[in-house]
Amino acid sequence: MTQSYRSIALVGAGGKMGMRISANLARSDFNVHYCENAPEGQRRVRDTGRAVSAIDDVIADCDLLILAVPDIVLGKVSGALVPQMKAGATVLTLDPAAAYANLLFPREDIHYAVAHPCHPSVFLERYTREEHADAFGGVAATQSVAAAFESGSDAEKAALEAVIRVMYAPVDDVHWITVTQLAYLEPTLVETVTCMLGTFMKEALDETVARTGVPQKAAEAMLYGHIQIALAVAFRSTNPFSDACMIAIDYGRENILRDDWKKIFEQSELDKVIARMLKIDRVRRDESGLASAK
């Protein structure tokens, strides 16, 4: 692999992530080919002033292939494109699920990496309107990135990190971990637990308003402030929860959480949720018994 990517192909450039990372890559010196097969996606790319390239024209020469297509088609898309790539090139996916499940077309002479945005922290000190408005990251609010490049040397990781820092800019830290560790972060920690709790809190808000007659605005004010203070106390120990609050927390855990909830950190459970997300029967494992990118 070259120490700096001469030619980058981005597939799925007209999708949600494709459009976000294209906007940042287009401002850099990297030579990027924006590829998109859906007419609607192509229109979105062209509306920004970027040209749409045919992947078949650029795949053989690209050093880095970024696959910003839905995870459920990554097996098919990588199967069509990876055989056409030159030896030593790198395939970058934006979510660990397909790499974890060994769905990506395997080639010994190709590198595989994953880079997922962490999104701006709830504790980020934001100063401008743009930073406050940037909930997702990649525009104005600084975020970190969790990435895996298990076959990459330090120099190869540094070359990829230069691209990752542009794609998700502004970026604070790039955390290099394994594909399996990345899968424990997403889905397990941040989707199975955290996004579930976000939707759960919204459901609790709706239930409060529907059942008790508390005005929506009053319930929202109380909830949003308490989300903030609950996170500050639990994660930052800004001040202790009150004794009465601790009793209510225990009551909530007894009535809402299952005793065995930590089983979600067992690898067999990780396999189940990833198989469900990828709409496959089961996760395939390599000869070492690990489900990981080759």
Ligand SMILES: NC(=O)c1ccc[n+]([C@@H]2O[C@H](COP(=O)([O-])OP(=O)(O)OC[C@H]3O[C@@H](n4cnc5c(N)ncnc54)[C@H](O)[C@@H]3O)[C@@H](O)[C@H]2O)c1
């Ligand atoms: N959406 C998010 O918030 C988010 C966040 C982090 C990571 N990701 C990851 O980013 C990747 C893309 O997700 P997304 O939400 O942007 O998907 P999306 O559905 O918004 O966009 C996918 C794009 O790929 C195109 N596409 C589909 N099949 C194609 C093919 N065979 N060839 C070329 N283009 C094709 C589609 O037309 C579409 O424009 C996934 O791996 C996802 O897990 C998404």
